[in-house]
Amino acid sequence: MPVCDNKDLFAGVDVGNSTTEAALAQWEDGVLQYLGTGIAETTGIKGTPENVDGVRNALLSALEESDRSLNDVSAIYINAAIPVIGDLSMSTITETIITESAMIGHNPDTPGGAGIGTGRTISLEGMLNCMPGEKVIPVVDTHLTFHQAAKFINKALDAGVDVQAAIVQENEGVLISNRIKKKIPIVDEVTIIDAVPIGMQAVVEVAEAGRSIMVLSNPYGIASLLGLDAKATRKIAPLAISLIGNRSAVVIKTPKGGIKQKKIPIGSLNVVGKKYSQEIDLSKGAGELVMAIEKMAPIIDIVGAPGTAVGGLINRIKQTLSELENQSISDIRIRDLFATNAVVPQLISGGVAGEFSLNAAIGLAAMVVSNERMSRSLVQQLKVKLGVDVSVGGTEMEMALLGALTTPGVEKPLAVVDMGGGSIDAAVMDKNGRVKAVHMAGAGDMVTMLIDRELGLEDIVLAEEMKITPAAQVKSLFHLQLEDDRPIFFNTPLDKKYYGRVVLLKPRDQLQPVKREISLQKLVATRRDAKKKVFIPNILRALKRISPGRNIHAIEQIVLIGGCALDFELPEIISDVLMKDFGVVTGSGNVRGKLGPRNAVATGLISAQEVY
Amino acid sequence: MREKKSKIYDFVGIVICTKKNLMGYANVKEILYGIEEEEVPFEVWQKGLKTEDIVSAAHAAAIRSIFNVGVCCSKDAIVIHHSKLEKRNPLFYLSGDQCTRKNARYAGNNAARLVKGLRLKTMKKHER
Numbered sequence: 001m002p003v004c005d006n007k008d009l010f011a012g013v014d015v016g017n018s019t020t021e022a023a024l025a026q027w028e029d030g031v032l033q034y035l036g037t038g039i040a041e042t043t044g045i046k047g048t049p050e051n052v053d054g055v056r057n058a059l060l061s062a063l064e065e066s067d068r069s070l071n072d073v074s075a076i077y078i079n080a081a082i083p084v085i086g087d088l089s090m091s092t093i094t095e096t097i098i099t100e101s102a103m104i105g106h107n108p109d110t111p112g113g114a115g116i117g118t119g120r121t122i123s124l125e126g127m128l129n130c131m132p133g134e135k136v137i138p139v140v141d142t143h144l145t146f147h148q149a150a151k152f153i154n155k156a157l158d159a160g161v162d163v164q165a166a167i168v169q170e171n172e173g174v175l176i177s178n179r180i181k182k183k184i185p186i187v188d189e190v191t192i193i194d195a196v197p198i199g200m201q202a203v204v205e206v207a208e209a210g211r212s213i214m215v216l217s218n219p220y221g222i223a224s225l226l227g228l229d230a231k232a233t234r235k236i237a238p239l240a241i242s243l244i245g246n247r248s249a250v251v252i253k254t255p256k257g258g259i260k261q262k263k264i265p266i267g268s269l270n271v272v273g274k275k276y277s278q279e280i281d282l283s284k285g286a287g288e289l290v291m292a293i294e295k296m297a298p299i300i301d302i303v304g305a306p307g308t309a310v311g312g313l314i315n316r317i318k319q320t321l322s323e324l325e326n327q328s329i330s331d332i333r334i335r336d337l338f339a340t341n342a343v344v345p346q347l348i349s350g351g352v353a354g355e356f357s358l359n360a361a362i363g364l365a366a367m368v369v370s371n372e373r374m375s376r377s378l379v380q381q382l383k384v385k386l387g388v389d390v391s392v393g394g395t396e397m398e399m400a401l402l403g404a405l406t407t408p409g410v411e412k413p414l415a416v417v418d419m420g421g422g423s424i425d426a427a428v429m430d431k432n433g434r435v436k437a438v439h440m441a442g443a444g445d446m447v448t449m450l451i452d453r454e455l456g457l458e459d460i461v462l463a464e465e466m467k468i469t470p471a472a473q474v475k476s477l478f479h480l481q482l483e484d485d486r487p488i489f490f491n492t493p494l495d496k497k498y499y500g501r502v503v504l505l506k507p508r509d510q511l512q513p514v515k516r517e518i519s520l521q522k523l524v525a526t527r528r529d530a531k532k533k534v535f536i537p538n539i540l541r542a543l544k545r546i547s548p549g550r551n552i553h554a555i556e557q558i559v560l561i562g563g564c565a566l567d568f569e570l571p572e573i574i575s576d577v578l579m580k581d582f583g584v585v586t587g588s589g590n591v592r593g594k595l596g597p598r599n600a601v602a603t604g605l606i607s608a609q610e611v612y
Numbered sequence: 613m614r615e616k617k618s619k620i621y622d623f624v625g626i627v628i629c630t631k632k633n634l635m636g637y638a639n640v641k642e643i644l645y646g647i648e649e650e651e652v653p654f655e656v657w658q659k660g661l662k663t664e665d666i667v668s669a670a671h672a673a674a675i676r677s678i679f680n681v682g683v684c685c686s687k688d689a690i691v692i693h694h695s696k697l698e699k700r701n702p703l704f705y706l707s708g709d710q711c712t713r714k715n716a717r718y719a720g721n722n723a724a725r726l727v728k729g730l731r732l733k734t735m736k737k738h739e740r
Contacts, residue, residue, distance in 0.1 A: 109730075110649055146645075171721075174649045209651075475729060477694060477703075493696070496703055500731035 009068055010075040011059060012605030015051045017422045018042055019563065022058040023602035024066065032610055034592060037599055038062025045324065047082055047370065049381040056386060076382065077393035077605040085368050086422040086441055087317040090453050091266050091309035092344060092361040093283050106355050111206045111248040112177030112186030116215055117165025118203045118225045121196060124152040132160030137202050139167045141193045146172040150179035157181050165204035167250060169193035187248045201226055202252040216240065216249040226253045242357055266362065267308025272301045282310055286339035286362050293337060294541055302334040313364055321368045335369045338442030340533045345456040363450055367423060367441035393605045397427035397437035402607045403600030404559040407590045414557045417539055419564035421445045426542035428555065436546045442538050444564045450530035455518055465512065466527060469504040470568060473520045483524050531570050536577055558586040565589065565597035625653035626723050627673040628683040629661050639716040640685045646720020652727050666691050671699045679727040690719050694726065706735060
């Protein structure tokens with residue numbers, strides 16, 4: 001244990017998965033004085049010698065507040081940074097396949113006309129050969145102008161042909177509707193019009209402005225108009241449900257039955273506990289897996305079947321750690337697994353207008369934990385490269401608790417929940433200072449993955465932005481509307497790239513336009529839901545494991561720390577549940593009365609020097 | 613499409629102005645089709661463009677529109693303006709190879725979407 005004389009500068013350093021934090025202090029006549037706080041990006045995997053650069057940067061950042069230099073630092077207390085490797089995966093449980101076209105998810109802005117039309121699909125020229133009274137639906141591509149298309153339709157109507165509706169390639173539904181003699185429903189913007197089969201029975205429905213379709217969103221409505229039996233009706237039911245809320249829709253009856261929702265063999269996991277093992281079929285959803293793990297906790301290992309998506313996830317993280325430690329894969333154990341249900345939009349193969357369908361999916365987060373050997377080599381490297389005395393100061397969660405205790409209004413006994421990107425770590429300290437801690441997989445990064453997948457972004461960077469930034473809707477050239485409907489006005493006109501769009505309210509009054517067709521309500525609902533789905537069950541299961549007698553009500557105070565405790569809405573979401581359902585006082589920490597939820601472990605490492 | 617004359621504004625709709633002898637010009641028609649497809653009323657102001665200054669004319673058209681949106685089209689340029697914007701800073705100024713028929717149609721869509729508060733369509737260069 002390094003001895004620090006009066007005025008000697010010493011530091012507490014916390015190497016996290018994404019950030020490295022430092023707290024600087026000195027003894028002044030027997031009184032501990034904090035001199036600085038620093039933060040930097042963690043370099044390399046936490047707990048490995050590559051962290052040295054990150055540590056140096058964090059120290060330099062902390063030294064900025066004082067007039068001392070790196071040479072003045074005589075000792076470093078570092079957390080016992082045990083490498084934790086986490087990984088995520090998302091697999092769909094169901095898949096929607098269409099054998100022929102059935103335009104699900106296509107909802108053009110300006111369909112033409114209104115009403116319901118049932119008939120046989122036909123080309124414009126083909127209508128010339130129709131008998132009077134024949135019910136037809138012309139399919140209009142771009143080889144004729146919309147004027148000519150309207151002329152063809154009028155000619156057919158004059159000849160007594162019962163033109164019931166129209167399916168149009170270009171964005172010209174209204175233009176055609178305004179030039180024909182009969183008011184019929186017209187669905188437009190069908191980009192791959194050649195894939196619409198000719199000679200098939202079809203139904204087209206367009207609702208009046210401001211309303212949604214009522215017949216095609218009802219399986220019995222489709223059955224009535226296309227003459228389907230009970231078996232066929234059950235088959236098209238998922239299609240009808242996915243049309244709910246659309247302003248227009250087209251359903252085509254094809255001999256093969258059109259649409260199938262297939263269950264994908266997602267695989268199963270074998271959860272190995274102390275007394276017994278259990279095989280869980282993941283296609284049943286996340287609930288069963290999470291329950292099984294809770295029943296058997298602490299688990300010894302989880303094994304996935306090769307060739308399955310979940311098996312791949314398990315093997316990936318075991319592989320990473322085995323390479324890191326030069327250990328054989330068979331010696332690596334999964335410490336924790338967390339699962340959550342999700343609904344993801346998937347592009348339908350065989351679609352004609354970029355349609356997508358919603359499919360059930362399961363998101364997984366898994367974690368492996370190394371042993372202490374790694375952090376010892378980090379300590380060696382720090383001594384050599386920084387020329388300071390280095391010692392490992394207690395377990396991470398014990399230090400987090402000590403740091404959290406510097407929050408005004410907090411005393412023992414207390415619990416702390418460290419919400420990071422890769423894991424949620426929770427610990428309790430009783431009146432006598434005894435500590436119990438757990439580490440759970442599934443945290444901030446899992447929330448980002450859910451937002452990315454459930455909104456179909458295919459852009460993890462955008463998903464991260466959406467997670468941490470409040471959003472708004474631009475309403476005019478001079479104002480936008482916040483999530484709570486309050487307006488914000490601007491003195492100068494907004495650029496046209498923001499007009500009518502959902503935007504993210506970045507720091508320093510910057511606006512980031514969201515270049516996706518996602519409504520503000522959908523974005524907010526998905527974002528908040530993702531945070532709840534991951535953090536609430538995970539924090540509850542963590543607290544159950546460490547609370548006296550597995551009773552969360554017995555905990556009196558919880559302090560939230562870590563990167564995710566800085567989120568603009570997450571701490572309130574959590575406090576709300578814990579206060580209302582369990583009566584526990586919960587809130588974001590305020591380390592040293594001024595740092596908020598940051599720097600708890602680093603501060604704890606210094607605070608621990610007062611105790612010893 | 614003139615439904616009624618409002619006291620303050622002249623036209624209940626987007627106002628488009630152009631030179632009288634350009635009314636038959638393809639781009640003007642495409643703009644009108646674009647607005648019609650979005651189901652927003654519009655009015656053609658026959659005497660609107662007296663000089664070569666299409667930006668000012670578009671702004672004057674916007675002022676006469678109850679929706680504050682004005683469009684001006686000449687042989688090789690299209691301007692979409694809003695009465696609350698500075699006269700010299702229109703929302704859109706398309707010229708040269710941006711003035712394709714497709715872009716003229718989108719310009720009509722966008723003038724209407726400006727009224728409806730919807731996000732605007734991108735008008736790329738050289739779009740055939």
